[in-house]
Amino acid sequence: MNETIIEGPLYEARRKVYPQAVHGRFRRIKWTILAVALAVYYLLPFVRWNRGPGLPSQAVLVDFPHRRFYFFFIELWPQEVYYFTGLLIIAAMTLFLMNAVAGRVWCGYMCPQTIWTDLFYAVERFAEGDRRERILSDKRGWTLTHIRQAVTKHFIWLMIAWWTGGAWVLYFADAPTLVKDLATLQAPFVAYLWIGILTVTTYTFAGHAREQVCIYMCPWPRIQAALTDEWALNVTYRRDRGEPRVSVKKAEQLRRHGEPAGDCIDCHQCINVCPTGVDIRDGIQLGCIQCGLCIDACDTIMSEIGRPTGLIAYDTDINGQRRQAGKPPVYRLVRARTVLYAAIIALVGSIMLYALATRSSVSLNALHDRNPLYVLLADGGVRNDYTVHILNKGTQRSFALDVSGLPGADLHIPGTARGADGRLTVEVEQDQTREIRLSVQVKSAMVPHSPVGIEIKATDTATGQTVGVEDHFVPPNQ
Known part of the structure; x- marks a missing residue:
């Protein structure tokens, strides 16, 4: 049985990074x-x-x-x-x-x-x-x-x-x-x-x-x-232009003799200014955060030696291949994935804006009592009880209760009197939640099992909103 012996540390020791100041x-x-x-x-x-x-x-x-x-x-x-x-x-x-x-x-x-x-x-x-x-x-x-x-x-x-x-x-x-x-x-x-x-x-x-x-x-x-994909712009060393790397004097000599010479003079300025210490000339790496500081450093050096800037620039993988084939660069910012992401942002943003613009300052929740589902009254009527939660997020404090879908229904809240207009009114302070016991009763037990809407409306504001929630009224014959 062969054994592999690994010598040395399993992990690379940290190399301290000394980023150099750069302007651009x-x-x-x-x-x-x-x-x-x-x-x-x-x-x-x-x-x-x-x-x-x-x-x-x-x-x-x-x-x-x-x-x-x-x-x-x-x-x-x-x-x-x-x-x-x-x-x-x-x-x-x-x-x-x-x-x-x-x-x-x-x-x-x-x-x-x-x-x-x-x-x-x-x-x-x-x-x-x-x-x-x-x-x-x-x-x-x-x-x-x-x-x-x-x-x-x-x-x-x-x-x-x-x-x-x-x-x-x-x-x-x-x-x-x-x-x-x-x-x-x-x-x-x-x-x-x-x-x-x-x-x-x-x-x-x-x-x-x-x-x-x-x-x-x-x-x-x-x-x-x-x-990512091949169309994304990334900080890129344009190898087709930078290689082979030679000094400034050597590059001039090679060009005079018609021989290839890259614009990269191996000055290491792109490495010196990098906050993570990577060499962008080795391609896209995990440590490259795409900050563009190496672009500023390289452009400064190119300007000093009289060569065109842009040896390091934001570019795509596609363009690197096209330059090697002698084709002009192509940029495609609008494509399927960018349109999809933008559409999702617009859709979710629109839904949130609509919800904010139309939301009510009052929230209502009603829960029908399960035991008992109904109560037979001595006068032959029937009563259903509900636990109602009113959440007041606005400045109004007085709310009138009503029901819909149940003709002739009468409302009762223990300890709550009716207003001068005959409506049942409750007080809920601003930024408060109040729980009330609401009884809905009809005079005859012979009513169908039907949905009933419990509604509240602010009475102390001129434009009070009406908020409703739907539940069911359960008669004895169900």
């Missing part, structure tokens, strides 16, 4: 998205929105004690969790659509891990210098200068991580009030707990794990590989 249009796009995203995240809890007396004035608030979610003019209840389902579907389809159009563009520009890691890299360059200085500093070891720089870097990292956790808890309580309570040590323990948890995770993931999160922890690189 994709770097500017990333800075813009970073600034906007962080501004929204950190400042949104302090935006005010007037909802009237007795309601929170924070524009975006997850109100766990009262089981509400507020988003500007939208107020969602736990019973409306389907809106969150719709948002998850839209988010998933948007991610799929982005992948079908431009690969891992989400990873490269909008992923929270990318945004915070970019911010931490900026702090690192501020404290310790660019790539060359950081490499030399690590080689020299722990000098006084290195210690001072490291302390400065980690202090700023911790402050960013701390405020990241602090901003998160502000979405769950009134932000100005909670900030004051946190500063005076009067906030709930759970607030300090979550700030601590998010401080540690942000500091660890953005400051230390960095590219390891993208390569080993995140499932999206593996999922998107199964969703």
Whole structure:
């Protein structure tokens, strides 16, 4: 029996990545998205929105004690969790659509891990210098200068991580009030707990794990590989133009003699600026987050040596094959899968908008008593009892009850008197649920087993909505 002996470690040791600063249009796009995203995240809890007396004035608030979610003019209840389902579907389809159009563009520009890691890299360059200085500093070891720089870097990292956790808890309580309570040590323990948890995770993931999160922890690189196709735009090294790799002087000599020479001069700038340390010239890889920084670095070098830019660019697999065959590039952003994803987004979004526009501020639910199904009255009539739940999400408080589909029916609620107009009226406070026992009776037991509609209508507003629910009236002869 033959045995195979594996020598050496089973896993590759981590190679520390020292991304170099780069300038260009994709770097500017990333800075813009970073600034906007962080501004929204950190400042949104302090935006005010007037909802009237007795309601929170924070524009975006997850109100766990009262089981509400507020988003500007939208107020969602736990019973409306389907809106969150719709948002998850839209988010998933948007991610799929982005992948079908431009690969891992989400990873490269909008992923929270990318945004915070970019911010931490900026702090690192501020404290310790660019790539060359950081490499030399690590080689020299722990000098006084290195210690001072490291302390400065980690202090700023911790402050960013701390405020990241602090901003998160502000979405769950009134932000100005909670900030004051946190500063005076009067906030709930759970607030300090979550700030601590998010401080540690942000500091660890953005400051230390960095590219390891993208390569080993995140499932999206593996999922998107199964969703992409040959028409998706990806950061691509145009091998047909770049090979063979030679120096600038050697390339000039080869071209003068009519021999092939690639535009790639093997300067390694595309590798040096990569936040995950991959070589894009080896093709699309798991570690490539499609951020486009290697494009900026390569374009800068091409401009300096007098060669056309675009040696590394967003391109498709199809175009790589077409260039090798001497054909012009072709781009097809509108195709079956992009149309399908866009259609699903539009459909789900339209359904959600329609549901929001037409939803009622009152919810009604009725449950027929099962034991007994009916009660025979002394006067020969029959009575059915129901448990009715009224959920009031609006400003109205007074509701009149009625039934339809059962002529001559009379309504009774224990302890509730009729109004001046003879209608049975109940009071339900705003943002409250009330359970009532409703009796529906008719004078004769000889009525068919028929559906009955229980309805309520707001009486204290000029345009009160009528909300109804259907059940059954069960007579003795059934």
